[in-house]
Amino acid sequence: MDMPDMGRRPWRIHQRVDSSTAWFVLQWISVMTTVLLVLALGAFLLYVVSRGVPKSSSRRARVSGMSPKMKVVLALTMLVDYSCTDQYQPNIPAMAKFFMVSPTEMGFTIQIHLLFCALGMTVVGPLSDRIGRRPVILACQLMQAISTVTCMCASSIGWFMAGRAIQGLAASVYVAILASMRDCFDDAASRQRAMGAMMSVMLIGPIFAPAVGGYLASDFGWRCPFGLLAIFAVALACISYHVIHETAPAHEEASNLAPASAVVA
Template identity: 35%
Template structure:
């Protein structure tokens, strides 16, 4: 895989985190200008996430029938247009609708980037590429709040959406220039809705795919529980200032990047499954110790920060490798598989985020319990997944590789 293609795919998946986080500092100003309550403005985030999940479920399976490149170009163009619509929104209802479209279209970048890598690489090489992509993706959560904090005072919330629009336009040009069609015509599904149903059954009845997907999804659930509650836990309970909280948040994001780099370097020796097992075990151990800390130790500062670093950073060992193992089970329907994986990921995120605040701003117990529950389910999913792979996968992968080479 050419480096420019890998970077383009990673930036496509970084677009939605940027669209999620960059405008958060502007929410109070948005509520004032549009004359609505804070809850209405927060609805723009909810509809964006709903669109993101729904878009993956639609675009991923369609790409198994129509190919990746065309849908990727169209999705990115629509995402750019939706960003402009957000910037020009005359009222809150318009903004909420535009955010849904932005999320739905932006889902193309996430679901099809994974499908493209699954098309052109398998096994160890795919694990290396997914881990390398995680390095670039991991920068987005660090950069987005900083960019938003710098842009909002200078250009306002509408200016943030214009910046996102410009980034999407650049990505359109990058896709046209760098992303080839990786799913050739003779390997595409045919038969309309019937074929979509068959692909869905193929994916959802594959035990190994489901196991590795659930490990991936619940691993991300652990991280989302941390993201949703950490501003209150680290500042209101542990006493960090906003600046120190930002540093702690960035350090944990760097932990994901470091773990992803390590994974890419050693996966050829260890194999992706072993790294998923190790990452899930570290996440589970750290999360359980956080439960003990919150309920018995009084949540001491430095041990808590260290355990959070381990719990969050271990995502870098699980995410890329679990994705490789899951999509490797369904090479003929990687678009559908990627859609299921991504939709479950964001659906769980939407479910976990409200739960971590049910005890108020002065309790860390819901956060650590949610993290431990998700980490337990992630570890159980990979432990119950058979280590062997489907015997048809190797032959199917060779056929796909030959077809892609011929298409090029």
């Protein structure tokens, strides 16, 4: 079997890392965490189908404005999602050889992400109306961290696609973030200014992620950019737990199948 054409140094790093005991332990932890996450999502879906979307019993007062820290955290949340996709696009040919699939099949992992993101948006919006923005955003950030580790540790194209699918579900947090902007800014002008500033941070991903991901992969292999993003995603989730506050008003209601577009109306 031909070795992946990834350059001498990256391939040696892959050989050394993939054969280490610590790496096998990390892969095992990643697989178990992903399986538990999928089971938890499946159990929650069955609960929603049988009992409906749960409703938070806590009362939340509408807030005016949003703290700069929370704006930065929400902007970085969207930045991580964009970076996870854009950083590995230059490495698709090398990753395709590593997983022994065609570049076309490897490119399909991007479509998997978009598909599950679209599906997730139909649920995240109504769910954030019922139980609040904060728990939904934190849950999506946790899913982002777990799925990025899954992609980093993937030993087959199947596991990599599973990680990308969960990343797509995590990316649907975009709907809850837009809803939180609507909660905090009553007038359209203020909301647009705040959203424009957040978008400026988010667009750093598409601009710099391909170059940075390609450079890191050329020296350390394609797993390295995923590892750095996973560390950043975990740190961001921990910070968000202390920074993000609830913004959804107590009177918000939504049906189980309400369209995601209603969240940002």
